[in-house]
Structure formats: C-alpha cells, structure tokens
Amino acid sequence: MPQDVRFDLPFSTPVCEHLEYARERHLRWVRERGLVRSDAGFAEYTSWDLPEAAARTYPYASAEDMVWLMNWFSLAFLFDDQFDASQPDRAERIAEVARELIVTPLRPAGSPPQVVCPITLAWTEVWTSLSDGMSLTWQTRFAASWGRFLVAHCEEVDLAARGLAGTLGVEEYAALRRRTVGIHHSIDAGERARLFEVPERVMAHPVMERMRDLAADTIGFMNDIQSFERERRRGDGHNLIAVLRRERGCSWEEAAAEAYRMTTACLDEYLALQARIPAVCDELGLDAEERDRARMGVEAIQHWINGNYEWALTSGRYAAAKDGPVATAEQAGRGSVDDLLAV
Template sequence: MPQDVRFELPFRTPVSEHLGYARERHLRWVWDMGLVRSKAGFEEYQSWDLPQAAARTYPYASADDMVVLMNWFSLAFLFDDQFDAGRPDRADRIAEVARELIVTPLRPAGTTPRVVCPITVAWTEVWSTLSDGMSLTWRTRFAASWGRFLAAHTEEVDLAAHGLAGTLSLEEYAEFRRRTVGIHHSIDAGERSRGFEVPPQVQAHPLMVRMRDLAADTIGFMNDIHSFEREKRRGDGHNLIAVLHRERGCSWEEAAAEAYRMTTECLKEYLELEARVPHMCDELGLTATQRLHVQMGVEAIQHWINGNYEWALVSGRYNAAKEGPAVTAELAGKGSVDDLLTV
C-alpha cells in the first residue's frame, strides 16, 4: 500500500505562518538536547519533517508556542523508535523510561527526573512550558491521556519482545491502536495552542467521548495505511493491514482495501456526530463563551485529522522507497539510528 493513498476529507485546515521560524529553533533544540546524536540521526529526523506536522495540527499557536509544541511533538516519535528487537533487555529500559515520562506531569513542573536520559530531560523542560497557564483540570486530563498512550506503547514493545505482537484479534487491535496512536492528549494540546479549555461537562459527554475516540481511530488507521510498507519492512505487526491479512487469511491487497473501508467508516461516523454538537451545547445549557470553546475544540480535532493526513503524505518517515541510515537501522532490527535511553 503506497504512502500516497488519498482520502476525501470534508474540511481543509491552515498551516501556521510561523513554520519557518519555529522549525529552525526546534531543530537546534533537538540537537542541543541530545535527541539526535549523530549526523545520520539528524538527517533522518529532518526527513520526517515533524515541524510541518505540528504547524498543520496547531496552526493558530503563537511563534514561541509553536516552538514548544514542535519540541513536545518530537518526543513521542523519537521515543517510539527506540525499540531494538535484537536486544531483549531493551523492553525493560523502555518501560522504565516510560514510567518516568508518565509521572512527570504529576509532579511540580520542572522537577528533576529520577530516570535521566535525553528523552526524560527534554520532556521535563517541555512540560514546564506546555502546562503553563492551563488549569489543574486540563493538566490532569492531559496527564491521563498521555499516561494511557505511554502505557500502551510499553505494552506494544513488551508484546514484540516476547514474539506476541501478531496475536491480537482485530477487535483487540482496534482498541489497542486507539491508545497507541496518542491522539487524545494531542487534541488536548490543541487547547493549549490557542489558550482555551473545553468545558469539563462537554469532555465528559458521551458525544464528545465518542468523537475523540473516532478521531483517534480514523487517524490511527490512516497512519497504518500510510506507514504499512515501512512497518512491513521492519517486521512490525502493529498495523491494521497486517492484522487483517493474518486474521482473515486474505491477500495484502484485500487487507489494504478493507483497512481503507474501515477508515472511511470511522470518519463517516465522526462527521455524523460532529453535526450533533450544537444540540449537545443546547442540552448542556452552555454560555456563548463555552460554545465558542466547544467550537474551537472541534476545530482542534479537525486540525488533527486533516493536518496529520496531509503531513503523512509527504513525510520521509513513511517513504518506503527512501534509502538511508534509517533503512540500514531497521534492517538490523533497530527502530532508530541513535540511542536516546542512556545518558
């Protein structure tokens, strides 16, 4: 399944005018923080163009906030690539670092990490700024979403380390993917990017809960389609197409077609629910300001669905035809050319 598979999305989202300014400062920060440790690693990281992803998913952030969001954005991607299937002890270290990343938002901002490595030090710095000005309610919600994502990532690594990555059923995989894709806390960050908060009663409403889950499903499945060739090359079974191929005994082409259908069904249901948001606002008796914040919250979801899609079409991270240091590392059983889990 090629990277350039297209989906028909009913909304278009802008790109931040601060992309160039923020990209330059972000790349310098990544190097200075030791998040890339080699020329090959830096070239590989640049090819992903994560700054474009952040500029598309948080288009209204200020110039300085865009730098912060890009810095945060990089951490999950770089951490995700730290698994080395050739080292069985790696799963234990990933779990240790993940626990540190999970508890950072639960401590006073700026607290020195107890597990020290480039990823944890960088996250401590980023969280101090990312959380600034947001309520305890938002910080708690973000921390919960972030924690579920990292716990799921650790489970994924552990399954792979024990040779069990290809044992999940389709239903189990879909639920698991909703957590590993990391969209819930990413949507939460959309509020930070514009300095507003969706009212708690809206976040708890079944309509919004389902919308957020469907957005995660849609984005996760799109990502699986666009990244399939890269992950197949790595022998990574954490992919919807691979699960369908195994569970249904169908061809790769048939599995890809079914993955596409499932993705469009998720998007269709999301759009149906989005149309009911005004009724939800009436039901909850929201004020004009609260309704505006709900609208901005819906826009944050739209920015993620469309912005992530547009970025994935061109990112070097999913370019199966690309040769370079990442391909060499992957063929050797490594997810990254640089080790970021040790001092």
C-alpha cells in the first residue's frame, strides 16, 4: 500500500500564509531546546516537514501563534519516537514523563515541571502560549483530551514492553488507536489557533461527540494506510493493516483493502453527521454568534482531516524507508537519536 494512496475528500483547506516565517523560527527553537541535536537526526526531522502539517491544520493562525503550534507538534512526535521496542526498560521513564506532561495544564501556566527533561521543559513553555486567553472550560477540555492521548501512548508502550503489542484484535486496536492518534486535543487547539470557543452545548451534543470520534478514526486509519510500508519495514505491529491481516488470516493486499473500506466508512458517517449540524443549532436554539462558532468548530475538524491527509502524502515521516536492506535509527523513523527523557 503506497504512501500516496488517495481518498476522496469533499472539502479542501487553505495553508497558513505564515508557513515560511514560522518554519525558520521553529527549526531554530527545536535546536535551541535540545529536542533534535545531531545532524542526522535534524535531517530526518526536517524531512517530516511538521511545519507544513501545522500550517495545513491551523490555516488561520497568526504568524506568532503558528510558531508555537509548530513547536507543539514537535513535542508530540518526538516524544512518541522516544520509545524503542528493543529497550523495554524505558517504559517506566516514559510513563513518568507522560504523567508530567499530563499535569502541566492543571497547574498555573508557566509553573516549572517537577520531572525535568527537554520534553517537559519545552511543553511547559508551549502550554503558556497555548492556554493564553482561553477559558477554564476550554483548558479543562483540552487537558482531558491531552491526558487520554498520553495515557493511551503509555498503554501502547507497556504492551510492547511486555511483548503483547501483537495480541490486540481489530476492535481493541481501533479503540486504542482513537486515543493514540491524538486528534481530540488537536481539534481543541484549533479553537485557540483561531481565537474562538465552540459553544459548550454544541460540544456536549451527541452529534458533535460522534463527529470528533469519527474524525479521529478516519485520520488514524488514514495514517496507518499511508505509513504502512514504513512501519512494516520497522516490524511495527501498531497498524490497522497488520492487525487485520493477523486477525483474519488474509493477505496483505486483502487487509489493506479492508483498512481502506473501514476508513471510507468512517468518513462517510462523519459527513452524514456534519450535514446535521445546522439542525443541531436549531435544536439548541443558538443565536447567530453561537452558530458562527459552531461552524468554525466544524471547520477545525475539516482542517485536520484534509490538512493531515495532504501533509502525509509527501512527509518523510511516512516514507516507505530509505534505500538499502538495513535502516539506521533515523531511517527507521526515529527523528531523534538523542535521549530526550534524561535530565
């Protein structure tokens, strides 16, 4: 299944006009904060082009906000790459750092981390900008989504450390993938990037809740398909195609076709629910201003579905690995060859 497999998305999203301005500052920040130190790691990191991912998923952010949004992207991706399945003893340290990342939004902005390492220090800095001007309600919602994402990440690490990563069935995997993909808090950040908040009544409505879940499923499954060749080369079983093949005893081609079908089914259901949002606004008796915020909330989801998809088509992070029979740490997809969890 090639990286450039195509999906028919019925909406397009713009790219932030501040991409190049923010890219330069972001790459300097990554170096200065010690998140990517070696030349090899930096070359691999730049091949991912996370700045473009941020510019596509948050197209209306200001120039300065786009910088810290890119910085935030780097933390999530680089933290994910800190676990090496060949070093199961790192699971405890990963969990310790994850707990620190979880509690950071629950403290006053700018509070120094109690678990100190490059990742936690950088997240404390980013959270100060991310939370600026947002209500306590929004901050609490973001913190909950962020916490579920990190807990799921630790569960995945623990499964790998115990040699159980290849035991999940399709339903179990899909439920875990919905959390490890990290889309709920990423959509939440779309409100901060555009300086608005979705009305609480809309956020609590079953239609919106289901839309957010389906967006996470769609994006997670798309990423699995687009990154499949790379992950298969690495022996990474945390991929929908690998799980389907193992559970159903089918060929790789059949598993890939089923993964594609599942992805399009999620997208179709999402689109059907999106069409119901005007009726939800009527049901809730929203005024014009509240309806506008609900509309932007839907657009934030669209930006993530389409923006992430367009970025992943060309990102080096999902490339099917480099030439040659043996991949180095960077070529296998680990952007940092440095330990970012040490003091």
